[in-house]
Amino acid sequence: MSSRFTLATLAAALLLSGCARHAASDSSASAASETPAATAAAAPIDNQNSDSPFASGPTVINVSHLVTRTDDGSTVYVTVDGQEAGLLQKGENKTLRVPAGKHQVGGYVQTLFGFGKVTIPSVAITTDTSAPKNVVYSVTRQKPQFSESAAAPNNS
Structure with missing residues (x-):
């Protein structure tokens, strides 16, 4: 019985890991040095504070x-x-x-x-x-x- 749950848990973990987004270089140094301007470029249009x-x-x-x-x-x-x-x-x-x-x-x-x-x-x-x-x-x-x-x- 527990082997079925183990198999289901493993399958769910594999499926969900494919949905995760990873940066090209996934290091904590590059994540810490990321500027707000770089993240704003990928975001949709903002109603305020934009020329x-x-x-x-x-x-x-x-x-x-x-x-x-x-x-x-x-x-x-x-x-x-x-x-x-x-x-x-x-x-x-x-x-x-x-x-x-x-x-x-x-x-x-x-x-x-x-x-x-x-x-x-x-x-x-x-x-x-x-x-x-x-x-x-x-x-x-x-x-x-x-x-x-x-x-x-x-x-x-």
């Missing part, structure tokens, strides 16, 4: 995450013209400043456990200095989408 190419520009795009019944609350990574512009939490609004002209506002959501991503089709908008443009991310009929809106939604 963004979308922090200054003559025109404004307001991106909103509209709360709907079919939305699962996933964090959306917003992209403008293929460049990551920041995170958009459920119910959050984000202001992006861009040059005047045509832009593609889209994004993606990471899949479970971060193994991949689901790309959300982008919407084409043309910005000018006369008024800000409003883009809304929503999930309707189990389909995530970005769309241009006349006004920013009220998520209260």
